[in-house]
Amino acid sequence: MAAPTIVAAGVGKRFLLHHKRATSLKERLLLHRQSSSEGFWALQDVSLEIGAGQTVGLIGPNGSGKSTLLKVLSGILAPTTGTVEVRGRIASLLELGAGFNGELTGRENVYLNAAILGLSRRETQRSFDDIVAFAELEPFIDNQVKHYSSGQYVRLGFAVAVHVSPDILLVDEVLAVGDESFQRKCLDKIAEFQQRGCTILFVTHALDLVPRICSRGVVLDHGQVLHDGDPVEAAERLRSLLGTGADQSGRGALPADRPRLAGRRLFDPATGLHKGHFRGGEAMAVDVDLTGPAGASAAVRVAVTGPADVPLWVMDSDPATLGPDGTATVRFGVKELPQIKGIYALALALRDPATGVTYDARRIGEAFLAVGDTASGILEVAWSADQIETPGEEERDRAAGDRGRSQL
Amino acid sequence: MAQAQQAADARAAAQSRVRLELLTELVRKDLKVKYKNSALGFIWSLANPLLYLAVFTLVFDKLLNNGVKAFPVLFMSGFLVWNFFNLATMSGTGSVVGNANLVRKVRFPRVVLPLSSVGFAGVHFLLQLGVLLIVLALFYRDAFGSQLVLLVPALAVVAVFATAMALLASALNVRYRDVEHLLEVILLAWFWLTPIVYPVTFVRDRLADQPWLFRLYMANPMTGVVTAMQRAIYVHPVAGGRPILPAGGYGFYLFWLGVGGAIALVLLAAGWWTFRRLQADFAEEL
Numbered sequence: 001m002a003a004p005t006i007v008a009a010g011v012g013k014r015f016l017l018h019h020k021r022a023t024s025l026k027e028r029l030l031l032h033r034q035s036s037s038e039g040f041w042a043l044q045d046v047s048l049e050i051g052a053g054q055t056v057g058l059i060g061p062n063g064s065g066k067s068t069l070l071k072v073l074s075g076i077l078a079p080t081t082g083t084v085e086v087r088g089r090i091a092s093l094l095e096l097g098a099g100f101n102g103e104l105t106g107r108e109n110v111y112l113n114a115a116i117l118g119l120s121r122r123e124t125q126r127s128f129d130d131i132v133a134f135a136e137l138e139p140f141i142d143n144q145v146k147h148y149s150s151g152q153y154v155r156l157g158f159a160v161a162v163h164v165s166p167d168i169l170l171v172d173e174v175l176a177v178g179d180e181s182f183q184r185k186c187l188d189k190i191a192e193f194q195q196r197g198c199t200i201l202f203v204t205h206a207l208d209l210v211p212r213i214c215s216r217g218v219v220l221d222h223g224q225v226l227h228d229g230d231p232v233e234a235a236e237r238l239r240s241l242l243g244t245g246a247d248q249s250g251r252g253a254l255p256a257d258r259p260r261l262a263g264r265r266l267f268d269p270a271t272g273l274h275k276g277h278f279r280g281g282e283a284m285a286v287d288v289d290l291t292g293p294a295g296a297s298a299a300v301r302v303a304v305t306g307p308a309d310v311p312l313w314v315m316d317s318d319p320a321t322l323g324p325d326g327t328a329t330v331r332f333g334v335k336e337l338p339q340i341k342g343i344y345a346l347a348l349a350l351r352d353p354a355t356g357v358t359y360d361a362r363r364i365g366e367a368f369l370a371v372g373d374t375a376s377g378i379l380e381v382a383w384s385a386d387q388i389e390t391p392g393e394e395e396r397d398r399a400a401g402d403r404g405r406s407q408l
Numbered sequence: 409m410a411q412a413q414q415a416a417d418a419r420a421a422a423q424s425r426v427r428l429e430l431l432t433e434l435v436r437k438d439l440k441v442k443y444k445n446s447a448l449g450f451i452w453s454l455a456n457p458l459l460y461l462a463v464f465t466l467v468f469d470k471l472l473n474n475g476v477k478a479f480p481v482l483f484m485s486g487f488l489v490w491n492f493f494n495l496a497t498m499s500g501t502g503s504v505v506g507n508a509n510l511v512r513k514v515r516f517p518r519v520v521l522p523l524s525s526v527g528f529a530g531v532h533f534l535l536q537l538g539v540l541l542i543v544l545a546l547f548y549r550d551a552f553g554s555q556l557v558l559l560v561p562a563l564a565v566v567a568v569f570a571t572a573m574a575l576l577a578s579a580l581n582v583r584y585r586d587v588e589h590l591l592e593v594i595l596l597a598w599f600w601l602t603p604i605v606y607p608v609t610f611v612r613d614r615l616a617d618q619p620w621l622f623r624l625y626m627a628n629p630m631t632g633v634v635t636a637m638q639r640a641i642y643v644h645p646v647a648g649g650r651p652i653l654p655a656g657g658y659g660f661y662l663f664w665l666g667v668g669g670a671i672a673l674v675l676l677a678a679g680w681w682t683f684r685r686l687q688a689d690f691a692e693e694l
Contacts (some may be wrong), residue, residue, distance in 0.1 A: 075515045078688030081423035089419035098513035115433040
């Protein structure tokens with residue numbers, strides 16, 4: 001293995017809890033005694049050595065410390081304990097287009113952002129055209145960024161970040177934004193970086209992506225490294241941790257003093273009857289039952305995954321409080337299901353409303369079916385096909401250039 | 409391999425070192441953003457000293473006549489440099505908090521934020537000073553002489569002092585947002601404690617039997633800077649039969665510039681140390 005480019009030794013990060021933090025002098029004086037006594041350890045004793053050229057997938061449940069770890073490695077947050085050593089230029093894609101100024105044009109922002117990321121003006125000039133071409137923003141580069149669409153904004157941010165020729169790429173779920181073609185472009189770029197010997201560490205919730213592009217997988221849970229090694233195993237470890245894998249025997253280990261998921265029920269809100277199949281556009285409701293110590297509270301999250309494992313939307317409830325009998329039910333309603341046919345999965349999670357720590361999580365692989373004939377695709381789209389008048393030979397040649405028509 | 413390693417280390421250093429290029433890029437951004445949607449843009453800043461001169465000439469020379477000869481020139485020579493100090497300190501104070509998005513998401517040397525605020529104020533000041541000198545070349549020839557060399561030490565001291573204030577205040581402001589509001593009030597009081605609107609000799613004469621109090625008054629680095637600026641541009645220790653400036657030679661001014669400079673350097677060290685110490689927590693506190 002080549003010399004390590006990232007060495008983290010015994011890294012711990014403690015955050016002071018928000019309500020304990022003094023943000024004004026008055027509070028500081030009042031809170032003086034207790035202000036530093038309480039904290040929340042987002043990372044505990046994390047040791048990682050990442051060699052040059054490795055691609056590491058960093059996965060874990062929400063609130064497990066993934067983003068914090070990336071921030072510590074990229075030098076944005078200082079570790080409370082332990083040390084971090086990094087060799088080379090880091091491009092951290094924590095948020096694309098962070099530091100863009102809406103008043104400036106795309107061109108001006110490229111120079112500004114590149115300077116912040118450590119590039120000289122000459123280096124920026126050299127790769128300017130590539131950046132603009134990659135972002136597909138040639139006609140708009142002299143417009144003010146505040147007039148950009150969110151897609152254009154993100155593309156420009158990504159383009160600048162990957163053109164600073166980093167030695168280390170830290171990616172935080174940015175692949176989740178943008179349309180499919182942009183995501184493909186990002187993945188292509190990542191593959192290109194891999195070939196060039198760049199070290200990549202990326203956080204993702206797309207577990208199938210980890211074995212596909214990573215040489216190594218790291219699972220974090222409650223700020224600690226649970227698994228470090230084979231990426232397929234890492235994805236499986238996390239699935240079983242989330243209760244979404246085939247084997248759910250690990251679930252018995254959940255502590256009894258926390259709220260747990262007890263059951264769920266899908267039904268038609270109009271009739272109140274249980275239902276396993278719906279049509280696009282129909283209404284649907286899900287009841288989620290919780291159990292646990294009376295008086296405890298938990299927020300429920302329902303993530304809906306559509307056919308082909310594409311996460312579609314996420315529903316978060318307000319914190320629910322368990323009644324004296326130790327149970328509670330939260331009802332989620334969906335007014336109109338999307339016009340996408342096929343098998344849907346639900347991922348349910350219970351979280352501590354204050355800290356976001358996951359109490360319990362479960363995945364229902366084949367939760368319900370959106371019925372319809374999928375032989376012609378999963379999407380209902382209004383479309384038309386008409387024969388049009390064919391233009392003459394000459395005219396067609398001219399029109400081809402104008403309308404972007406190409407030979408089959 | 410060793411070479412590649414060195415190159416990588418150099419690239420890593422470029423992300424944590426304060427680079428002049430990054431500073432100029434940030435100053436350029438501030439200037440661009442400020443004047444983006446105004447038709448006359450930069451002209452406004454340049455016209456500012458001219459408008460002040462016109463108003464003060466009208467009010468103090470023609471209407472009120474406070475008996476100080478060419479009072480608008482005396483006022484402007486201190487006021488412009490005060491404006492620089494005020495703008496650098498106030499925009500420096502908000503510089504880290506104002507760029508929270510950047511601080512929380514990107515790795516870069518945080519100290520460039522207050523430094524670029526000082527640079528932004530500095531560009532404004534130098535341009536305005538240039539305009540003032542051009543106008544004076546037309547109406548107030550007295551300003552042009554060897555005494556202008558006093559500008560050099562005076563500007564050096566105020567640059568160090570403003571940088572020190574910006575570093576200190578920007579770091580503290582992240583933890584205690586009161587700093588910004590507190591400074592606004594302090595700077596207002598400070599303005600009146602500095603001989604800008606009144607000649608310094610008024611204070612000297614009033615405190616004639618308490619010389620130590622006058623020395624304390626002079627130890628304010630901005631007083632040293634302002635009186636040196638006045639000696640350099642307004643020139644006359646005595647005008648229209650009234651004492652305006654405390655001394656004819658340069659010794660007095662250089663002495664107090666030295667005192668102010670020493671205070672500024674100590675404050676700069678304190679500001680630098682404070683900023684370094686607190687910056688690790690910036691991303692968390694914002």
